Amino acid sequence: MRKKLIAANWKMYKTPDEAKTFVKEFIPLVSGQKHADIVLCASPTLLPAVVDATRNNPIRVSAQDMHWMDQGAYTGETSPLMLKALGVTHVLIGHSERRQYFNETDESVNLKLKSALAHGLTPIVCVGELLAERESNQTEEVLVRQTSIGLSGIDASAAAPIVIAYEPVWAIGTGRTATPEIAQDAHRIIREQVAKILGGEVAAAMRILYGGSVKPDNTGSLCACADIDGALVGGASLDPKSFAAIVAGSAV
Ligand code: 13P
Numbered sequence: 001m002r003k004k005l006i007a008a009n010w011k012m013y014k015t016p017d018e019a020k021t022f023v024k025e026f027i028p029l030v031s032g033q034k035h036a037d038i039v040l041c042a043s044p045t046l047l048p049a050v051v052d053a054t055r056n057n058p059i060r061v062s063a064q065d066m067h068w069m070d071q072g073a074y075t076g077e078t079s080p081l082m083l084k085a086l087g088v089t090h091v092l093i094g095h096s097e098r099r100q101y102f103n104e105t106d107e108s109v110n111l112k113l114k115s116a117l118a119h120g121l122t123p124i125v126c127v128g129e130l131l132a133e134r135e136s137n138q139t140e141e142v143l144v145r146q147t148s149i150g151l152s153g154i155d156a157s158a159a160a161p162i163v164i165a166y167e168p169v170w171a172i173g174t175g176r177t178a179t180p181e182i183a184q185d186a187h188r189i190i191r192e193q194v195a196k197i198l199g200g201e202v203a204a205a206m207r208i209l210y211g212g213s214v215k216p217d218n219t220g221s222l223c224a225c226a227d228i229d230g231a232l233v234g235g236a237s238l239d240p241k242s243f244a245a246i247v248a249g250s251a252v
Contacts, residue, residue: 002205002206002207002229003035003036003037003207003229004035004036004037004207004223004229004230004250004251005036005037005038005039005163005207005209005229005230006036006037006038006039006230006231006233006243006246006247006250007038007039007040007041007062007090007124007165007209007230007231007232007233007237008038008039008040008041008233008237008238008243009041009064009092009095009211009232009233009234009237010040010041010042010043010046010064010237010238011043011064011097011234012043013043013238014042014043014046014238015046016045016046016048016049017049019042019046019049019050019053020049020050020052020053022238022240023040023050023053023054023059024053025240025241026059026240026243026244027054027057027059029240029241029244030059030244030247030248033247033248033251035250035251036230036247036250036251037058037060037230038058038059038060038247039059039060039061039062039089039090039124040054040059040060040061040062041062041063041064041090041092041124041232042061042062042063042064043064044063044078047061047063047083047086047088048086051086051087051088060089060090060122061087061088061089061090062088062089062090062091062092062122062124063078063083063088063090063091063092064091064092064095065078065091065092065093065095065098065112066078066079066080066083066091066093066112066115066116066121067079067080067112067115068080068108068111068112068114068115069115080115080116080118080119080121081119083119083121084119084120084121088121089121089122090121090122090123090124090163091112091116091121091122091123091124092124092126092165092232093109093112093113093116093123093124093125093126094106094108094109094112094125094126094127094146094150095126095167096126096128096167096169096172097172100169106145106146106149106150107149109125109146109149109150110149110150110151110152110153113125113150113151113154113162114153114154117154117158117159117161117162122161122162122163123161123162123163124163124164124165124209124232125150125151125162125163125164125165126164126165126167126211126232127142127143127146127147127150127164127165127166127167127190128142128143128146128165128166128167128168128169128172128186128211128212129142129143129168129169129170130142130169130170131169131170134168134170139186139189140189143166143186143189143190143193144189144193147164147190147193147194147197148193148197151194151197151198152197154197154198156198156199156201156202159198159202159206160202160205162206163206163207163208163209164190164194164206164207164208164209165208165209165210165211165232166183166186166187166190166208166209166210166211167210167211167212167232168182168183168186168212169212170212171211171212171213172211172212172213172234173213173234173235174212174213175213176212176213177212177213177214177215177218177222178210178212178222180221180222180224180225180228183210183222183225183228184225184226184227184228187208187210187225187227187228188226188227190208190227191203191204191206191208191227194206207229207230208227208228208229209228209229209230209231209232210222210228210230210231210232211231211232211233211234213235214231214232214233214234214236214246215236215242215246216236216242216245216246216248216249217249219231219245219246219249219250220249220250220252223249223250223252224252230250231246231250233246
């Protein structure tokens with residue numbers, strides 16, 4: 001049985017005060033639920049405030065990216081050591097916006113994934129095809145490539161913490177959610193690929209989240225699919241009531 005994981009990706013939104021207000025309003029709305037792990041992925045400037053506001057609470061805090069090196073002359077970057085020192089437990093790796101606008105590649109995803117595991121940070125590795133790739137029937141090829149290069153060189157014995165997020169790029173911020181059938185099919189492809197690389201046992205235990213226009217009213221049908229283990233939520237995670245409704249909706 002894989003426990004659901006519902007993650008908020010706030011992208012480049014909120015100030016520290018707004019983040020604190022969110023957490024204050026959000027905690028009572030989810031305090032009774034036990035079926036899902038909850039993670040808030042915030043910009044580096046918000047992380048201390050969010051870690052502080054979620055202290056003594058099972059909610060976990062994630063960065064949205066990191067460098068793979070411990071330290072060095074990399075202006076503007078954040079290292080795993082810096083995240084660990086703040087009390088951050090998770091890190092998004094290879095979000096499509098990083099791939100699209102900031103030259104993230106499958107190779108850099110792989111370096112970051114290895115670094116996150118070495119530092120005890122839980123990696124949430126994002127994969128997903130562009131609209132043009134889907135329309136030219138390349139979805140499977142893209143997912144297999146992203147998953148294989150992303151996971152290459154990882155030892156099965158160290159892979160347990162890894163979470164994968166399938167985010168079809170055409171569904172992000174568009175209101176055009178993948179149907180449960182489309183999403184399930186992609187998740188199955190990813191899980192089969194994980195099984196080829198890391199073995200069936202690791203693949204069966206690995207959580208694969210869906211992301212792309214997740215809203216309170218479509219969470220249930222997505223999370224009911226056999227290979228969908230939660231959601232990575234952008235726009236609908238910025239409001240505490242909406243995000244709490246998504247957490248509630250994932251109990252299927
Ligand atoms: P939206 O939920 O706004 O479509 O964003 C999805 C996403 O990119 C989460 O990482």
